[in-house]
Amino acid sequence: MTHWSHPRVAAGLVLAAWAGLFWFLLASGRTMLYLSARTAWLIPCGAVIVTIAAIGRLASARVADPEPLGRRETWSLGVVVLPVVIMLALPPVTLGAYAVGRRSSFSAATLGASARIVSGPIDFVDIAASQTTKEGQAALRARAGEVVTLEGFVTIEAGDGPDEFRLTRFIITCCVADATIAQVRVVGAPPGSVVSDGWVSVTGRLYPLGNDVLIAANGTPREIPVPDNPYLTP
Amino acid sequence: MAVGVDPRATTSGASPTSGSGRSGIAVVSMLVCAAVLARFADPVRIGWLRNLLVVFGSLLVESTPFIMLGAAVSAAIEVFVPSSAFEKIGRLHPALQMPAAAAAGVAFPVCECGSVPVARRLAAKGLAPSAAVTFMLAAPIVNPVVVASTFVAYRGRSDLWVMVIGRFTLGFIVAMAVGWVVGRVRAGEFLRARDVDTEAHEVRQDEPRWARFFGHLTGDVVFMARFLILGAAIAAAVQTFVPQSIVDRVASLPVLSLVAMMALAFLMSLCSESDAFVAASFVSFGPAAQLAFLVAGPMVDTKLSALYVGTYERGFLRVVILAVGATTLVATMWVQVVFG
Numbered sequence: 001m002t003h004w005s006h007p008r009v010a011a012g013l014v015l016a017a018w019a020g021l022f023w024f025l026l027a028s029g030r031t032m033l034y035l036s037a038r039t040a041w042l043i044p045c046g047a048v049i050v051t052i053a054a055i056g057r058l059a060s061a062r063v064a065d066p067e068p069l070g071r072r073e074t075w076s077l078g079v080v081v082l083p084v085v086i087m088l089a090l091p092p093v094t095l096g097a098y099a100v101g102r103r104s105s106f107s108a109a110t111l112g113a114s115a116r117i118v119s120g121p122i123d124f125v126d127i128a129a130s131q132t133t134k135e136g137q138a139a140l141r142a143r144a145g146e147v148v149t150l151e152g153f154v155t156i157e158a159g160d161g162p163d164e165f166r167l168t169r170f171i172i173t174c175c176v177a178d179a180t181i182a183q184v185r186v187v188g189a190p191p192g193s194v195v196s197d198g199w200v201s202v203t204g205r206l207y208p209l210g211n212d213v214l215i216a217a218n219g220t221p222r223e224i225p226v227p228d229n230p231y232l233t234p
Numbered sequence: 235m236a237v238g239v240d241p242r243a244t245t246s247g248a249s250p251t252s253g254s255g256r257s258g259i260a261v262v263s264m265l266v267c268a269a270v271l272a273r274f275a276d277p278v279r280i281g282w283l284r285n286l287l288v289v290f291g292s293l294l295v296e297s298t299p300f301i302m303l304g305a306a307v308s309a310a311i312e313v314f315v316p317s318s319a320f321e322k323i324g325r326l327h328p329a330l331q332m333p334a335a336a337a338a339g340v341a342f343p344v345c346e347c348g349s350v351p352v353a354r355r356l357a358a359k360g361l362a363p364s365a366a367v368t369f370m371l372a373a374p375i376v377n378p379v380v381v382a383s384t385f386v387a388y389r390g391r392s393d394l395w396v397m398v399i400g401r402f403t404l405g406f407i408v409a410m411a412v413g414w415v416v417g418r419v420r421a422g423e424f425l426r427a428r429d430v431d432t433e434a435h436e437v438r439q440d441e442p443r444w445a446r447f448f449g450h451l452t453g454d455v456v457f458m459a460r461f462l463i464l465g466a467a468i469a470a471a472v473q474t475f476v477p478q479s480i481v482d483r484v485a486s487l488p489v490l491s492l493v494a495m496m497a498l499a500f501l502m503s504l505c506s507e508s509d510a511f512v513a514a515s516f517v518s519f520g521p522a523a524q525l526a527f528l529v530a531g532p533m534v535d536t537k538l539s540a541l542y543v544g545t546y547e548r549g550f551l552r553v554v555i556l557a558v559g560a561t562t563l564v565a566t567m568w569v570q571v572v573f574g
Binding site for chain 1: 277288299445453475476507
Protein backbone atom coordinates (compact mmCIF):
# COMPACT_ATOMS: atom_id res chain seq x y z
CA MET A 1 0.00 0.00 0.00
CA THR A 2 1.54 3.32 -1.03
CA HIS A 3 0.62 6.91 -0.27
CA TRP A 4 1.55 10.31 -1.65
CA SER A 5 4.70 11.73 -0.06
CA HIS A 6 4.01 15.41 0.61
CA PRO A 7 7.65 16.54 0.32
CA ARG A 8 8.01 14.77 -3.02
CA VAL A 9 4.73 16.14 -4.38
CA ALA A 10 5.68 19.64 -3.23
CA ALA A 11 9.13 19.42 -4.86
CA GLY A 12 7.51 18.07 -8.04
CA LEU A 13 5.06 20.98 -8.08
CA VAL A 14 7.88 23.49 -7.62
CA LEU A 15 9.66 22.00 -10.62
CA ALA A 16 6.36 22.05 -12.52
CA ALA A 17 6.04 25.77 -11.72
CA TRP A 18 9.51 26.41 -13.17
CA ALA A 19 8.62 24.32 -16.21
CA GLY A 20 5.45 26.41 -16.56
CA LEU A 21 7.54 29.59 -16.52
CA PHE A 22 9.77 28.32 -19.32
CA TRP A 23 6.78 27.21 -21.43
CA PHE A 24 5.11 30.59 -20.77
CA LEU A 25 8.21 32.49 -21.93
CA LEU A 26 8.32 30.36 -25.03
CA ALA A 27 4.62 30.69 -25.87
CA SER A 28 4.32 34.40 -25.08
CA GLY A 29 7.42 35.44 -27.01
CA ARG A 30 8.95 36.99 -23.89
CA THR A 31 12.20 35.07 -24.32
CA MET A 32 13.78 38.11 -25.92
CA LEU A 33 13.07 40.22 -22.83
CA TYR A 34 15.67 38.18 -20.95
CA LEU A 35 17.98 36.43 -23.43
CA SER A 36 19.70 37.22 -26.71
CA ALA A 37 19.01 35.57 -30.05
CA ARG A 38 22.13 33.46 -29.47
CA THR A 39 20.91 31.97 -26.20
CA ALA A 40 17.15 31.84 -26.88
CA TRP A 41 17.51 28.07 -27.37
CA LEU A 42 17.94 27.77 -23.59
CA ILE A 43 14.23 28.41 -23.07
CA PRO A 44 12.86 25.37 -25.00
CA CYS A 45 15.71 23.23 -23.64
CA GLY A 46 14.99 24.41 -20.10
CA ALA A 47 11.28 23.81 -20.58
CA VAL A 48 11.82 20.22 -21.70
CA ILE A 49 14.43 19.35 -19.05
CA VAL A 50 12.47 20.84 -16.14
CA THR A 51 9.24 19.23 -17.36
CA ILE A 52 10.89 15.80 -17.47
CA ALA A 53 12.32 16.37 -13.98
CA ALA A 54 8.90 17.41 -12.65
CA ILE A 55 7.16 14.40 -14.20
CA GLY A 56 9.88 12.08 -12.90
CA ARG A 57 9.57 13.43 -9.38
CA LEU A 58 5.77 13.27 -9.35
CA ALA A 59 5.84 9.75 -10.82
CA SER A 60 8.03 8.62 -7.93
CA ALA A 61 6.06 10.48 -5.27
CA ARG A 62 4.10 7.51 -3.91
CA VAL A 63 5.87 5.67 -1.09
CA ALA A 64 4.99 3.06 1.52
CA ASP A 65 5.51 5.28 4.55
CA PRO A 66 5.11 8.93 3.58
CA GLU A 67 6.84 11.63 5.62
CA PRO A 68 5.40 15.00 6.61
CA LEU A 69 6.59 18.17 4.95
CA GLY A 70 8.74 20.07 7.46
CA ARG A 71 8.25 23.75 8.14
CA ARG A 72 11.75 24.66 6.98
CA GLU A 73 11.36 22.62 3.80
CA THR A 74 8.03 24.32 3.08
CA TRP A 75 9.65 27.76 3.30
CA SER A 76 12.60 26.63 1.16
CA LEU A 77 10.27 25.48 -1.58
CA GLY A 78 8.32 28.74 -1.28
CA VAL A 79 11.51 30.74 -1.83
CA VAL A 80 12.36 28.66 -4.89
CA VAL A 81 8.95 29.26 -6.47
CA LEU A 82 8.83 32.99 -5.59
CA PRO A 83 10.77 34.21 -8.68
CA VAL A 84 8.41 32.20 -10.90
CA VAL A 85 5.40 33.96 -9.41
CA ILE A 86 6.98 37.40 -9.79
CA MET A 87 8.10 36.84 -13.38
CA LEU A 88 4.71 35.51 -14.40
CA ALA A 89 2.87 38.39 -12.73
CA LEU A 90 5.05 41.19 -14.07
CA PRO A 91 4.01 42.90 -17.31
CA PRO A 92 6.54 42.69 -20.18
CA VAL A 93 9.42 44.95 -19.19
CA THR A 94 12.87 45.86 -20.51
CA LEU A 95 15.91 47.74 -19.29
CA GLY A 96 15.38 51.48 -19.58
CA ALA A 97 16.92 54.90 -19.10
CA TYR A 98 17.93 54.13 -15.50
CA ALA A 99 20.30 51.37 -16.68
CA VAL A 100 22.02 53.58 -19.27
CA GLY A 101 24.07 55.45 -16.68
CA ARG A 102 25.31 52.20 -15.17
CA ARG A 103 26.47 50.38 -18.29
CA SER A 104 29.54 50.43 -20.49
CA SER A 105 29.39 51.36 -24.14
CA PHE A 106 29.36 48.56 -26.68
CA SER A 107 32.61 47.75 -28.46
CA ALA A 108 33.16 45.27 -31.26
CA ALA A 109 36.35 45.75 -33.17
CA THR A 110 35.45 43.02 -35.63
CA LEU A 111 32.50 45.04 -36.90
CA GLY A 112 34.60 48.19 -37.23
CA ALA A 113 34.49 48.52 -41.01
CA SER A 114 31.93 45.87 -41.88
CA ALA A 115 30.15 45.88 -45.24
CA ARG A 116 27.06 47.33 -43.62
CA ILE A 117 28.88 50.46 -42.49
CA VAL A 118 30.52 50.80 -45.89
CA SER A 119 27.35 50.51 -47.99
CA GLY A 120 24.44 48.70 -46.30
CA PRO A 121 21.62 49.82 -44.02
CA ILE A 122 23.03 51.18 -40.77
CA ASP A 123 21.81 50.06 -37.37
CA PHE A 124 22.90 50.71 -33.81
CA VAL A 125 25.43 47.85 -33.75
CA ASP A 126 27.24 49.36 -36.73
CA ILE A 127 27.20 52.83 -35.26
CA ALA A 128 28.51 51.64 -31.90
CA ALA A 129 31.21 49.55 -33.56
CA SER A 130 32.27 52.49 -35.70
CA GLN A 131 32.85 54.47 -32.53
CA THR A 132 35.60 52.08 -31.40
CA THR A 133 37.81 51.66 -34.49
CA LYS A 134 39.44 54.09 -36.87
CA GLU A 135 38.39 52.04 -39.93
CA GLY A 136 34.77 51.97 -38.83
CA GLN A 137 34.85 55.65 -38.01
CA ALA A 138 36.26 56.45 -41.47
CA ALA A 139 33.65 54.25 -43.17
CA LEU A 140 30.83 55.98 -41.32
CA ARG A 141 32.32 59.41 -42.01
CA ALA A 142 32.15 58.61 -45.73
CA ARG A 143 28.38 58.29 -45.37
CA ALA A 144 27.88 61.57 -43.53
CA GLY A 145 24.72 63.34 -44.60
CA GLU A 146 22.79 60.18 -45.54
CA VAL A 147 19.25 59.80 -44.28
CA VAL A 148 18.84 56.93 -41.79
CA THR A 149 15.97 55.64 -39.67
CA LEU A 150 16.74 54.31 -36.19
CA GLU A 151 14.47 52.93 -33.48
CA GLY A 152 15.29 53.09 -29.79
CA PHE A 153 14.27 54.52 -26.47
CA VAL A 154 14.77 58.07 -25.28
CA THR A 155 17.27 59.13 -22.64
CA ILE A 156 17.73 62.76 -21.74
CA GLU A 157 21.02 63.79 -20.15
CA ALA A 158 21.87 66.85 -18.13
CA GLY A 159 23.18 69.46 -20.54
CA ASP A 160 21.08 68.33 -23.50
CA GLY A 161 19.37 71.26 -25.22
CA PRO A 162 15.57 71.54 -25.44
CA ASP A 163 15.57 70.05 -28.95
CA GLU A 164 18.07 67.27 -28.08
CA PHE A 165 17.92 63.77 -26.68
CA ARG A 166 19.83 60.47 -26.87
CA LEU A 167 18.40 57.55 -28.79
CA THR A 168 19.62 54.35 -27.14
CA ARG A 169 19.56 50.59 -27.63
CA PHE A 170 21.03 47.88 -25.44
CA ILE A 171 23.18 45.24 -27.09
CA ILE A 172 23.30 41.86 -25.36
CA THR A 173 25.35 38.77 -26.10
CA CYS A 174 23.85 36.14 -23.79
CA CYS A 175 21.45 37.75 -21.33
CA VAL A 176 20.42 41.15 -20.04
CA ALA A 177 23.12 41.02 -17.36
CA ASP A 178 25.78 41.54 -20.03
CA ALA A 179 23.99 44.47 -21.71
CA THR A 180 26.10 47.28 -23.14
CA ILE A 181 24.80 50.52 -24.66
CA ALA A 182 24.78 51.95 -28.16
CA GLN A 183 23.70 55.54 -28.48
CA VAL A 184 23.28 58.45 -30.91
CA ARG A 185 22.53 62.11 -30.19
CA VAL A 186 19.40 63.43 -31.86
CA VAL A 187 19.10 67.18 -32.50
CA GLY A 188 16.39 69.27 -34.07
CA ALA A 189 13.45 67.42 -32.49
CA PRO A 190 10.54 69.69 -31.54
CA PRO A 191 10.88 70.47 -27.80
CA GLY A 192 8.61 68.29 -25.67
CA SER A 193 8.05 65.79 -28.46
CA VAL A 194 9.63 62.87 -26.56
CA VAL A 195 9.56 61.53 -23.02
CA SER A 196 12.34 59.69 -21.21
CA ASP A 197 12.09 55.88 -21.65
CA GLY A 198 9.59 56.22 -24.50
CA TRP A 199 10.29 54.23 -27.68
CA VAL A 200 10.51 56.30 -30.86
CA SER A 201 11.53 55.99 -34.49
CA VAL A 202 13.77 58.82 -35.70
CA THR A 203 14.50 59.65 -39.33
CA GLY A 204 17.20 62.17 -40.11
CA ARG A 205 20.59 62.87 -41.58
CA LEU A 206 23.57 61.17 -39.97
CA TYR A 207 26.69 63.12 -39.02
CA PRO A 208 29.61 61.32 -37.29
CA LEU A 209 31.50 63.82 -35.13
CA GLY A 210 34.53 61.97 -33.78
CA ASN A 211 33.22 59.39 -31.34
CA ASP A 212 29.82 61.03 -31.25
CA VAL A 213 27.17 60.26 -33.86
CA LEU A 214 24.58 62.93 -34.42
CA ILE A 215 21.21 62.60 -36.14
CA ALA A 216 19.57 65.82 -37.38
CA ALA A 217 15.91 64.84 -37.09
CA ASN A 218 13.54 65.36 -40.00
CA GLY A 219 10.44 66.42 -38.13
CA THR A 220 8.90 64.91 -35.02
CA PRO A 221 10.12 61.51 -33.78
CA ARG A 222 7.36 58.92 -34.20
CA GLU A 223 6.22 57.04 -31.10
CA ILE A 224 6.38 53.27 -31.50
CA PRO A 225 5.50 50.33 -29.25
CA VAL A 226 8.30 48.42 -27.52
CA PRO A 227 9.60 46.02 -30.21
CA ASP A 228 9.30 42.26 -29.74
CA ASN A 229 13.08 42.11 -29.75
CA PRO A 230 14.11 45.16 -27.72
CA TYR A 231 17.78 44.17 -27.42
CA LEU A 232 20.19 43.87 -30.32
CA THR A 233 22.68 41.02 -30.72
CA PRO A 234 25.96 41.59 -32.58
CA MET B 235 15.45 4.15 6.83
CA ALA B 236 14.98 7.30 8.80
CA VAL B 237 11.66 8.98 8.46
CA GLY B 238 11.83 12.75 8.70
CA VAL B 239 9.69 14.41 11.32
CA ASP B 240 9.82 18.11 11.98
CA PRO B 241 11.30 18.16 15.51
CA ARG B 242 9.96 21.62 16.31
CA ALA B 243 6.44 20.44 15.57
CA THR B 244 6.66 17.42 17.88
CA THR B 245 8.35 19.19 20.77
CA SER B 246 5.72 21.89 20.78
CA GLY B 247 3.02 19.30 21.14
CA ALA B 248 1.41 19.90 17.76
CA SER B 249 1.25 17.25 15.07
CA PRO B 250 3.80 17.54 12.28
CA THR B 251 1.12 18.04 9.69
CA SER B 252 -0.52 20.92 11.52
CA GLY B 253 2.85 22.75 11.76
CA SER B 254 3.61 22.25 8.10
CA GLY B 255 -0.01 23.08 7.26
CA ARG B 256 0.34 26.49 8.88
CA SER B 257 3.66 27.00 7.09
CA GLY B 258 2.03 25.97 3.83
CA ILE B 259 -0.73 28.54 4.28
CA ALA B 260 1.84 31.22 5.13
CA VAL B 261 3.95 30.36 2.06
CA VAL B 262 0.93 30.39 -0.26
CA SER B 263 -0.15 33.73 1.22
CA MET B 264 3.34 35.13 0.60
CA LEU B 265 3.24 33.97 -3.02
CA VAL B 266 -0.22 35.45 -3.57
CA CYS B 267 0.90 38.79 -2.07
CA ALA B 268 3.98 38.80 -4.32
CA ALA B 269 1.84 38.10 -7.38
CA VAL B 270 -0.66 40.84 -6.53
CA LEU B 271 2.10 43.39 -5.85
CA ALA B 272 3.98 42.50 -9.05
CA ARG B 273 0.82 42.72 -11.11
CA PHE B 274 -1.09 45.65 -9.68
CA ALA B 275 1.39 47.88 -7.78
CA ASP B 276 3.21 48.60 -11.07
CA PRO B 277 6.73 48.22 -9.63
CA VAL B 278 8.34 48.68 -13.05
CA ARG B 279 7.60 52.42 -13.08
CA ILE B 280 10.39 52.76 -10.49
CA GLY B 281 13.61 52.80 -12.52
CA TRP B 282 15.94 50.96 -10.15
CA LEU B 283 13.34 48.30 -9.29
CA ARG B 284 12.62 47.67 -12.95
CA ASN B 285 16.35 47.30 -13.63
CA LEU B 286 16.76 44.95 -10.69
CA LEU B 287 13.83 42.74 -11.66
CA VAL B 288 14.88 42.44 -15.30
CA VAL B 289 18.51 41.55 -14.50
CA PHE B 290 17.44 39.16 -11.72
CA GLY B 291 15.01 37.35 -14.01
CA SER B 292 17.52 37.22 -16.81
CA LEU B 293 20.24 35.67 -14.63
CA LEU B 294 17.82 33.03 -13.36
CA VAL B 295 16.39 32.15 -16.77
CA GLU B 296 19.87 31.75 -18.20
CA SER B 297 21.32 29.79 -15.27
CA THR B 298 18.48 27.38 -14.50
CA PRO B 299 18.91 25.07 -17.53
CA PHE B 300 22.61 24.75 -16.69
CA ILE B 301 21.84 23.98 -13.05
CA MET B 302 19.39 21.32 -14.26
CA LEU B 303 22.00 19.85 -16.57
CA GLY B 304 24.62 19.84 -13.81
CA ALA B 305 22.17 18.24 -11.39
CA ALA B 306 21.26 15.57 -13.99
CA VAL B 307 24.92 14.68 -14.49
CA SER B 308 25.39 14.69 -10.73
CA ALA B 309 22.39 12.37 -10.22
CA ALA B 310 23.60 10.05 -12.98
CA ILE B 311 27.03 9.82 -11.32
CA GLU B 312 25.37 8.97 -8.00
CA VAL B 313 23.01 6.33 -9.35
CA PHE B 314 24.83 4.77 -12.30
CA VAL B 315 28.56 5.09 -11.53
CA PRO B 316 29.81 2.73 -8.80
CA SER B 317 31.74 4.29 -5.93
CA SER B 318 34.64 1.94 -6.67
CA ALA B 319 35.36 3.91 -9.86
CA PHE B 320 36.05 7.04 -7.82
CA GLU B 321 37.89 5.17 -5.09
CA LYS B 322 40.42 4.06 -7.72
CA ILE B 323 40.90 7.65 -8.89
CA GLY B 324 40.99 8.78 -5.27
CA ARG B 325 43.97 6.49 -4.62
CA LEU B 326 46.01 8.27 -7.30
CA HIS B 327 48.58 10.80 -6.13
CA PRO B 328 47.02 14.31 -5.92
CA ALA B 329 49.69 15.54 -8.33
CA LEU B 330 48.08 13.31 -10.95
CA GLN B 331 44.47 13.80 -9.85
CA MET B 332 44.43 17.56 -10.27
CA PRO B 333 45.66 17.82 -13.88
CA ALA B 334 43.35 14.95 -14.79
CA ALA B 335 40.41 16.76 -13.15
CA ALA B 336 41.21 20.02 -14.94
CA ALA B 337 41.53 18.18 -18.25
CA ALA B 338 38.15 16.50 -17.61
CA GLY B 339 36.65 19.99 -17.67
CA VAL B 340 37.38 20.15 -21.39
CA ALA B 341 34.70 17.52 -21.92
CA PHE B 342 32.04 19.27 -19.79
CA PRO B 343 30.64 22.19 -21.79
CA VAL B 344 28.55 24.01 -19.19
CA CYS B 345 29.02 27.27 -17.38
CA GLU B 346 30.02 27.64 -13.74
CA CYS B 347 26.56 26.99 -12.25
CA GLY B 348 26.46 23.48 -13.73
CA SER B 349 29.88 22.45 -12.49
CA VAL B 350 29.09 23.04 -8.79
CA PRO B 351 26.61 20.15 -8.28
CA VAL B 352 28.86 17.82 -10.28
CA ALA B 353 31.90 18.68 -8.16
CA ARG B 354 29.87 18.22 -4.99
CA ARG B 355 28.78 14.77 -6.11
CA LEU B 356 32.30 13.78 -7.17
CA ALA B 357 33.62 14.75 -3.74
CA ALA B 358 30.77 12.89 -2.01
CA LYS B 359 31.65 9.79 -4.05
CA GLY B 360 35.24 9.81 -2.84
CA LEU B 361 37.19 12.00 -5.23
CA ALA B 362 39.82 14.07 -3.37
CA PRO B 363 38.58 17.59 -2.54
CA SER B 364 41.56 19.03 -4.44
CA ALA B 365 40.53 17.22 -7.63
CA ALA B 366 36.83 18.05 -7.23
CA VAL B 367 37.59 21.75 -6.76
CA THR B 368 40.07 21.76 -9.65
CA PHE B 369 37.39 20.29 -11.90
CA MET B 370 34.76 22.75 -10.66
CA LEU B 371 36.94 25.80 -11.29
CA ALA B 372 38.53 24.67 -14.56
CA ALA B 373 35.47 23.29 -16.39
CA PRO B 374 33.72 26.67 -16.93
CA ILE B 375 36.89 28.09 -18.54
CA VAL B 376 38.59 25.30 -20.46
CA ASN B 377 35.52 23.76 -22.11
CA PRO B 378 35.28 24.14 -25.89
CA VAL B 379 32.19 26.36 -25.88
CA VAL B 380 33.93 28.97 -23.75
CA VAL B 381 37.14 28.73 -25.80
CA ALA B 382 35.05 29.31 -28.95
CA SER B 383 33.15 32.25 -27.44
CA THR B 384 36.44 33.87 -26.38
CA PHE B 385 37.76 33.38 -29.91
CA VAL B 386 34.68 35.00 -31.44
CA ALA B 387 34.74 37.93 -29.01
CA TYR B 388 38.38 38.78 -29.81
CA ARG B 389 38.44 37.78 -33.48
CA GLY B 390 40.12 40.46 -35.57
CA ARG B 391 42.11 41.88 -32.69
CA SER B 392 45.87 41.80 -32.43
CA ASP B 393 45.67 40.16 -28.99
CA LEU B 394 43.33 37.33 -30.12
CA TRP B 395 45.68 34.45 -29.29
CA VAL B 396 46.94 36.06 -26.10
CA MET B 397 43.36 36.07 -24.89
CA VAL B 398 42.29 32.63 -26.12
CA ILE B 399 45.43 30.69 -25.15
CA GLY B 400 46.03 32.87 -22.10
CA ARG B 401 42.54 32.26 -20.74
CA PHE B 402 42.73 28.51 -21.28
CA THR B 403 46.21 28.21 -19.77
CA LEU B 404 45.63 30.51 -16.82
CA GLY B 405 42.27 28.83 -16.13
CA PHE B 406 44.04 25.48 -16.00
CA ILE B 407 46.88 26.73 -13.78
CA VAL B 408 44.77 28.79 -11.37
CA ALA B 409 42.24 25.96 -10.96
CA MET B 410 45.02 23.52 -10.02
CA ALA B 411 46.65 26.00 -7.67
CA VAL B 412 43.37 26.66 -5.86
CA GLY B 413 42.60 22.92 -5.84
CA TRP B 414 45.95 22.31 -4.19
CA VAL B 415 45.25 24.94 -1.50
CA VAL B 416 41.71 23.68 -0.81
CA GLY B 417 42.89 20.05 -0.93
CA ARG B 418 44.63 20.45 2.39
CA VAL B 419 41.30 19.89 4.16
CA ARG B 420 40.01 16.38 4.77
CA ALA B 421 37.16 15.06 2.68
CA GLY B 422 34.85 14.88 5.74
CA GLU B 423 35.35 18.57 6.49
CA PHE B 424 34.76 19.68 2.93
CA LEU B 425 31.07 19.33 2.08
CA ARG B 426 28.35 21.02 4.04
CA ALA B 427 25.95 18.47 5.53
CA ARG B 428 22.41 18.54 4.15
CA ASP B 429 19.35 18.24 6.41
CA VAL B 430 18.86 14.58 7.32
CA ASP B 431 15.09 14.73 6.86
CA THR B 432 15.44 16.40 3.48
CA GLU B 433 17.86 13.72 2.28
CA ALA B 434 15.48 11.01 3.50
CA HIS B 435 12.57 12.50 1.55
CA GLU B 436 14.54 12.60 -1.65
CA VAL B 437 15.78 9.07 -2.06
CA ARG B 438 15.42 5.60 -0.55
CA GLN B 439 17.91 2.93 -1.42
CA ASP B 440 15.19 0.29 -2.00
CA GLU B 441 13.65 2.30 -4.83
CA PRO B 442 14.28 1.56 -8.51
CA ARG B 443 17.18 3.37 -10.15
CA TRP B 444 15.02 5.76 -12.17
CA ALA B 445 13.24 6.92 -9.01
CA ARG B 446 16.55 7.42 -7.22
CA PHE B 447 17.84 9.37 -10.22
CA PHE B 448 14.90 11.79 -10.08
CA GLY B 449 15.18 11.94 -6.29
CA HIS B 450 18.80 13.09 -6.44
CA LEU B 451 18.08 15.38 -9.39
CA THR B 452 15.21 17.13 -7.61
CA GLY B 453 17.12 17.30 -4.34
CA ASP B 454 20.14 18.94 -5.96
CA VAL B 455 18.05 21.40 -7.96
CA VAL B 456 15.91 22.54 -5.02
CA PHE B 457 18.99 22.76 -2.80
CA MET B 458 21.03 24.77 -5.33
CA ALA B 459 18.11 26.93 -6.47
CA ARG B 460 17.83 28.69 -3.10
CA PHE B 461 21.43 29.83 -3.29
CA LEU B 462 21.22 30.62 -6.98
CA ILE B 463 18.22 32.88 -6.29
CA LEU B 464 20.07 34.62 -3.46
CA GLY B 465 23.18 35.08 -5.61
CA ALA B 466 21.20 36.34 -8.59
CA ALA B 467 19.39 38.86 -6.36
CA ILE B 468 22.71 40.19 -5.00
CA ALA B 469 24.27 40.34 -8.48
CA ALA B 470 21.20 42.16 -9.83
CA ALA B 471 21.37 44.65 -6.95
CA VAL B 472 25.04 45.28 -7.64
CA GLN B 473 24.36 45.80 -11.35
CA THR B 474 21.55 48.17 -10.42
CA PHE B 475 23.39 50.36 -7.94
CA VAL B 476 27.08 50.24 -8.94
CA PRO B 477 27.92 52.07 -12.19
CA GLN B 478 30.49 50.25 -14.33
CA SER B 479 32.19 53.56 -15.09
CA ILE B 480 33.82 53.64 -11.64
CA VAL B 481 36.35 50.99 -12.69
CA ASP B 482 37.36 52.94 -15.80
CA ARG B 483 39.27 55.37 -13.56
CA VAL B 484 41.91 52.76 -12.69
CA ALA B 485 42.38 51.37 -16.22
CA SER B 486 45.90 52.74 -16.63
CA LEU B 487 47.23 51.74 -13.21
CA PRO B 488 49.37 48.56 -13.44
CA VAL B 489 48.20 46.38 -10.54
CA LEU B 490 45.02 48.18 -9.56
CA SER B 491 43.59 47.62 -13.04
CA LEU B 492 43.91 43.85 -12.53
CA VAL B 493 42.28 43.99 -9.11
CA ALA B 494 39.52 46.27 -10.40
CA MET B 495 38.67 43.90 -13.26
CA MET B 496 38.58 40.90 -10.90
CA ALA B 497 36.33 42.85 -8.55
CA LEU B 498 34.08 43.80 -11.45
CA ALA B 499 33.87 40.16 -12.60
CA PHE B 500 32.94 39.17 -9.05
CA LEU B 501 30.17 41.74 -8.87
CA MET B 502 28.72 41.26 -12.35
CA SER B 503 28.32 37.44 -12.11
CA LEU B 504 28.31 36.86 -15.85
CA CYS B 505 28.05 33.45 -17.47
CA SER B 506 31.46 32.19 -18.61
CA GLU B 507 30.04 31.64 -22.06
CA SER B 508 29.27 35.35 -22.51
CA ASP B 509 31.78 37.20 -20.36
CA ALA B 510 34.40 37.46 -23.15
CA PHE B 511 32.11 39.81 -25.07
CA VAL B 512 31.80 42.08 -22.06
CA ALA B 513 35.54 41.89 -21.30
CA ALA B 514 36.25 42.87 -24.92
CA SER B 515 34.19 46.01 -24.44
CA PHE B 516 36.61 47.31 -21.79
CA VAL B 517 38.94 48.72 -24.42
CA SER B 518 40.68 51.04 -21.96
CA PHE B 519 42.06 47.99 -20.09
CA GLY B 520 44.99 45.95 -21.43
CA PRO B 521 44.93 42.19 -22.18
CA ALA B 522 46.24 41.30 -18.70
CA ALA B 523 43.36 43.08 -16.97
CA GLN B 524 40.85 41.53 -19.36
CA LEU B 525 42.35 38.09 -18.66
CA ALA B 526 42.00 38.74 -14.91
CA PHE B 527 38.29 39.38 -15.57
CA LEU B 528 37.94 36.23 -17.69
CA VAL B 529 39.82 33.87 -15.35
CA ALA B 530 38.62 35.01 -11.92
CA GLY B 531 34.98 35.66 -12.87
CA PRO B 532 33.94 32.08 -13.71
CA MET B 533 35.68 30.80 -10.57
CA VAL B 534 34.18 33.09 -7.97
CA ASP B 535 31.46 35.72 -8.23
CA THR B 536 28.45 36.91 -6.28
CA LYS B 537 26.12 34.24 -7.61
CA LEU B 538 28.67 31.45 -7.11
CA SER B 539 29.50 32.67 -3.61
CA ALA B 540 25.96 31.90 -2.50
CA LEU B 541 26.20 28.46 -4.14
CA TYR B 542 29.56 27.75 -2.44
CA VAL B 543 28.19 28.77 0.96
CA GLY B 544 25.33 26.34 0.52
CA THR B 545 27.48 23.51 -0.80
CA TYR B 546 30.73 23.60 1.15
CA GLU B 547 31.78 23.97 4.76
CA ARG B 548 32.35 27.34 6.39
CA GLY B 549 35.62 28.90 5.35
CA PHE B 550 35.61 27.41 1.85
CA LEU B 551 34.38 30.62 0.24
CA ARG B 552 37.03 32.71 2.03
CA VAL B 553 39.81 30.34 0.95
CA VAL B 554 38.59 30.25 -2.66
CA ILE B 555 38.28 34.05 -2.91
CA LEU B 556 41.79 34.53 -1.52
CA ALA B 557 43.38 31.74 -3.55
CA VAL B 558 41.69 32.66 -6.83
CA GLY B 559 42.43 36.35 -6.29
CA ALA B 560 46.09 35.82 -5.39
CA THR B 561 46.96 33.28 -8.09
CA THR B 562 45.08 35.17 -10.82
CA LEU B 563 46.78 38.40 -9.78
CA VAL B 564 50.26 36.85 -9.90
CA ALA B 565 49.59 35.09 -13.21
CA THR B 566 48.13 38.16 -14.91
CA MET B 567 50.94 40.37 -13.61
CA TRP B 568 53.29 38.17 -15.62
CA VAL B 569 51.03 38.62 -18.64
CA GLN B 570 51.12 42.37 -18.03
CA VAL B 571 54.92 42.33 -17.95
CA VAL B 572 55.12 40.40 -21.22
CA PHE B 573 52.16 41.75 -23.21
CA GLY B 574 51.32 45.06 -21.54
